[in-house]
Amino acid sequence: MTTDLLIQGGWVIDPSQSINGRYDIAISGGRIAALAEPGRLPAEIGGARQTLDASGTIVTPGLIDLHAHVFPGRTPLGIEADRVGVEQGVTTLVDAGSAGARTFATFLDEAVKPAETRVLAFLNIAGEGLCGGLSELADMDRLTPGGAVALIREQPLIRGIKARMSASVVRENGIKPLLVAKEAAREAGCPLMVHIGNAPPALPEILRELDAGDVVTHAFHGKTGGILDDRGRLITEAEKALARGVLFDVGHGTSSFSFRTMRQARALGLAPHTISTDIYRQNAAGPVHSLTTTMTKFLALGFSLEEVIAACTAAPAAVLRMTDEIGTLRPGAVADLSLLELTNVPVVLTDSEREQLTAEESVTAKLTIKAGKVLTCR
Template identity: 65%
Template sequence: MKVDLLIRNGRVIDPSQNLSGHYDLAIREGRIVGLYEKGKTTDDQGMYLESQETIEAEGYVVTPGLIDLHAHVFPTKTSLGVAADRVGVEQGVTTVVDAGSVGLWSFDAFLEEAVHPSVTRVLAFLNISGDGLCTGGGELADMSRLTPREAVALIRKQPIVRGIKARMSGSVVKQNGLQPLLVAKEAAREAGVPMMVHIGNAPPKLTEILPLLDQGDVVTHAFHGKKGGMFDERGELIPEAQDALERGVLLDIGHGEASFSFQTLRHAQAQGITPHVISTDVHQRNIDGPVHSLTHTLTKFLAMGYALDEVIAASTYAPARILGLENEIGTLKVGACADVSILQLKKERTILTDSEQETVETKERVVAYQAITSGRVLTCK
């Protein structure tokens, strides 16, 4: 069998198939057509594969294309946005999900200026406010600017929109309390998509927000270090969070400028709570630190004692399932889109910083080497 690309001898980690070992990966016409044990690269008839291009991946880690579930990639219309490829394929990430930068009224511009020009696959959680972040913050302070019915209609015709975003911080909702969340939740239910909820400073309180969320909804910034988070003053999980986890609500890192704390993560580890998704909330104010990139964020979790297989699962298969695309991306299954990340575990002393300015030192970091999107090979910067 002739294939377009063969990735040989890499250490393959694919949590969607519980695979961790040395395999060869074959790609043809933008799809994965074979995954073979090292040294057994033959087709069904026992014939060796012929490849137009071969990548020798000995010493590298080969994973499904990394997915950043929370990013801001609408630079032409928002002050926070960064170019999708800068935080996408150039950093080994094949899919980025814009988390609420775009609302209904700027969606056409988002397609033309952020989605279509990008090599990186760009998806979106649509802001329940028609403004999105295009007029700055406080987008949920005026209930008349929420667009639930129109959002449902857009989701039904635009497959890049995978859910609805609501930022439930006091500075965003002002005097509206829980009302924007109730509107967003009703729209998400009608459209049959998950909702991503930003949590931060009250009001409203997290104890009021969590009971309103359904199985499959995502709490982003779940491990921030602010008051009123998932853990009380003693570091114990609050009852509403326990109930939400049992109900199937999912926890996303959403690192960001001010939303990830090593100490909060330690509280979670002590109680056996693991984040479902590791994402960056990368934007203009944190790309030069403390976030930098998804691989830099993954490095923080390795430094905190998580296994490599765990952090790969939380940045591939887990977000793909939330997006409803687990048979297309976030996997190396035969027939899936040929999105692949080739990573290196580089032995190098690195100081890692959270959003509270606490530092952790590590001797090994994750570095992106190449990104392959729909079979197209790009070398990372």
């Protein structure tokens, strides 16, 4: 077997295999061919066409951002996928609800196909997605559960359904859009991602509808009515939801991530299942910046590098039900990798509540490898 690319000298962290050490990685035909301690690749992994010296970098499975908005031109928030994808070390972006059943074909042509980044989607339960403005669930007639279920059955890039359940989105409809979205997700056999924010509907009411594998995004926002009560205790419905297997995602966004909430939650033993950005045009210049910046914030909050990497690789791959393909460096998986640098220059970072935090070390992306192809980061 000819090796297309041999990556040597890097420090590999792959939580899917509990790997944290120096390894060589052989890539062939866009897939991981082998991974072994230095000099121990099997003999049949012969001469490599290209060798990459990864010394000084941390090599991880390609980073996955479970919540982004990459439908530019058609939605007020959209940003070009590659700008926040492969150019920033992210090999897979999940667009969370920019497109719905009626706009998905355009999304495919304009956002997915031109991108070097793998773009997957949670389909908005509203037919237009965010193409018709940001109150997409204010009118029940705009929901297209039948169309969503049919499309999910034929389109493997759609991994779930998205419902944005906050007051400005649902207006007078309260919990109703969620019930429709949940029913559609059940019918399609896929997870539901729910955005939470300002009530109504109230968070306990939302959480009660969710099952194992469903995702609450913006779980650690700093608004009132979140997962913690005013004394910093986890609300009962959140405790029950977590026990059932409901997953808490970060979804940083302009106004949806609070260091204070995250610190309080961590003191209770909570950690996000997945770390995502909710990056879009208006927050790419701050406070979000990138997935690696969001990872840096979690290091500064006291999470370990392994935990942070797991929350951007193996964990989102599991949500997407793609653990054999992405989020892992297991032989046979797609050769999506991120080469990251950890630098010790202190940097001041800001959350959605304008609270600042000094990170002593920061994660930056150096190179992205997408299906075996080496791409430079910005």
